[in-house]
Amino acid sequence: MDFAAWEPIYEQILEDFGFDRAGDEEAALFLSRMLTEKNTASLSKLRAVISGKPVLVCGNAPQLRKELMEIDLSAFFIIAADGAAAVLMDTGRVPEVICTDLDGNSEADIQKEIQACEQGSIVLIHAHGDNINKLKKYVPRFKRFIATTQARPFDNIYNFGGFSDGDRCVFVAKEFGSESVRLAGFYFEDPCVNPIKKKKLKWAKKLIEMLII
Template identity: 85%
Template sequence: MDFAAWEPIYERILEDFGFDREGDEEAARFLSGMLTEENTVSLSELESMISGKPVMVCGNAPGLRAELSKIKLSNFIIIAADGAAAVLMDLGRVPEVICTDLDGNSEADIEKEILACEQGSLVLIHAHGDNMDKLKKYVPRFKHFIATTQAKPFDNVYNFGGFSDGDRCVFVAREFGAGSIKLAGFDFEDPGVNQIKKKKLKWAKKLINTSET
């Protein structure tokens, strides 16, 4: 991801939501300080997992479980967005990759993400201004992960593009050369969410469509 190309989009998102860039940057520095040689996953490992492969990106819309029941999951490398990982684990499928900011899930869902990590999932943990409490509480329990930010990347904290967990998954798939990408568990018009979530879904749809160009 070319941050110079991403930055104007990021600034528009910050303005739209009234978010603070300094908070994102502080959280990214905090997460960077939690990285060690032992818990850091190399990008080459992520690329090897995704490059040239058929990838299914799983969002956590209410219809995800029903969608997955109609799909042969073994045909895909699965990148799960946050709470979607718990659904997959309940179905006996450990996702190859998880993108999570740890703040949209129940405690039980986060425990399943930690379990997935222990069973081989590559986890991308995302830092932003509103989740430092979750980073402090849960990151030490992840044995290996990649740190991400939506602000300017540095050192061992990366920005592959995207804003919410679902669209970040799509950007990761594209960044690392997925052979094809299928979406499951995405409902951009979900009427059952609050206004903030509706706005996030609107941005997710826009960003995913942009990432296809």
């Protein structure tokens, strides 16, 4: 994703939520200082494993577990959004890629993400204005990862597009040349979530439709 194309969308999101861009930039800078040669995964490996593959992107909606039972998971390369990784691992499947901001998950779910990383998952850890404390607490536990931001990328901090974990997964799939993208565990009209989450789901739907329709 060319940042010049993404930036106007990002600015709309900031305005809609009343978020501060400076907070995102501060978090990205904080995460960049935690990166070393040893804990940084390569983009070339990410491209090699995604390019030309049919991708199943798993969100963490309540119906995910039921949907997974109806899908032949062996036919897909799987990218999991945050807590969806724990659901997948409970079914015996380690996702090939995980996109996470480490925010909103239980300790047990994050431990599953760390375990998946140890078992070979490529983890993309996302920095934003509200998760510096989570970055500080959990990032040192990951063996290797790729760092992302929704603000301007720099050095070893990347922006492939997307806002929430679920739609970022789709952006990653498209950025790295997936053959196709199928969704599981997405419920854009969930009536049981709070107003902020409803707005995030609305944006997720809009961003995903921009990519795959």
